[in-house]
Amino acid sequence: MKKKFIDYFMRIAELTSELSYANRLKVGAVIVKENQILGTGYNGMPAGWDNKCEVVIPEVVDIENRIVEPERIVTRREVLHAETNALMKVATSTESSEGATLFCTHAPCIECAILIYQAGIKTVYYKETYRDDSGIKFLQQGDINVHLYET
Numbered sequence: 001m002k003k004k005f006i007d008y009f010m011r012i013a014e015l016t017s018e019l020s021y022a023n024r025l026k027v028g029a030v031i032v033k034e035n036q037i038l039g040t041g042y043n044g045m046p047a048g049w050d051n052k053c054e055v056v057i058p059e060v061v062d063i064e065n066r067i068v069e070p071e072r073i074v075t076r077r078e079v080l081h082a083e084t085n086a087l088m089k090v091a092t093s094t095e096s097s098e099g100a101t102l103f104c105t106h107a108p109c110i111e112c113a114i115l116i117y118q119a120g121i122k123t124v125y126y127k128e129t130y131r132d133d134s135g136i137k138f139l140q141q142g143d144i145n146v147h148l149y150e151t
Contacts (some may be wrong), residue, residue: 001101005035006125010149013103014127016040017082021051024073025106029082031090031121033100039093041085045078053079083112087119097121103149108135117142125149 017028098120
């Protein structure tokens with residue numbers, strides 16, 4: 001794929017991420033085949049649910065009134081990842097993701113990597129690394145072409 005198209009589709013993934021209601025991290029994904037967009041997705045709650053992607057865990061105070069653990073924001077378990085949302089859009093269409101390319105603003109986690117592999121996607125471009133590289137390693141072991149996007 002030509003660099004100008006790689007840049008174009010990554011920009012679309014970035015724009016798609018802006019649709020997310022998440023406060024901690026906004027992620028966007030685009031699935032492309034033969035330079036045609038098959039599906040887009042962003043991280044968020046399932047359709048029909050509220051758009052609150054995180055919950056606040058209150059601070060923990062010990063018996064002597066000392067803060068043991070500060071208040072923190074945690075992503076809800078129900079939040080769908082951008083890659084999953086994009087894959088579901090393709091799965092509910094008449095298109096096939098076999099041999100497609102996925103562009104994502106962030107490296108896929110292991111769960112999304114498994115779905116990407118199973119969907120027949122052959123190439124993944126990502127812009128930001130994830131705290132855990134097990135998803136990238138899984139894709140590489142499955143002979144998926146994985147590229148860290150560079151401007």
